[in-house]
Amino acid sequence: MNYIQPFKIKILLLSIIFLVLSSCAIQSYEMKEFDKSYRLYEKAIRWQDYDLMLGFHKNATKKELSESRRKKLKQFRVSGYHILFTTIDPSEQSATQVVEVKYYNKDYNVERDMTITNKWEWNEQIERWELANPFPDFR
Template sequence: MACLAALVVALAACASAGPKADALNQSQYAWSGAVRWGDFEGAWGLLDPEYREQHPITELEMERYNQIQVSYYRDNGGVRDLDAGTAARDVEMGVINRHTQAERTARYKETWRWDEAAKRWWLTSGMPDFWKGQ
């Protein structure tokens, strides 16, 4: 009986996350995977369409992204207000220059917006600036 009660509580916790939370987790997973494995064109496609229109990326900027390799991508915690349709999380990344093989740490704050019409999350914070402070 105790096992059954524990199972019911666990299922209720999973169910309470809801489709919006699941969609956020999937979007964040897709984003971190694209950045971690160097698919910066794929990462670009996960940015808010309004952001992409207002901040088009140049061929030169994309080439700069191709000169680095992300060695790790760590979630350092986030803030979610799913009812308001916003979320943010701080991440830390290891960044390796492909030419010099020098590695350094970069920090980035993701901000997300829920698009009710599309039923999906968009990243509104833009591409990570791996060159800030250099």
């Protein structure tokens, strides 16, 4: 009988430890959406889907992508997009992501790079992440 009690206690302790560890691994809805958002934005910038990119920028309008700007953007190709680091606010309502974008100008065959600090904000009303910084400026 004495053998059964310690066995039950061990099972109980192992169950508690398992529950605690598994609850730590659960990601919040906002963080899952953040992962989706920044990955989709990365694909959009790599594939030059400027309309999709613009949709991520807070307060952005279609006027920002005028016909002349679209024509100018066609001369650039993104050759690399590397996330240098990501910082997430403890409240999980904002995040800062520093990325390095490598691109080349097809007209001059020159590769350049720029470092962008993306400031992501969770919009509670529409339940999605938005970029607070302006549309990237390729030069």
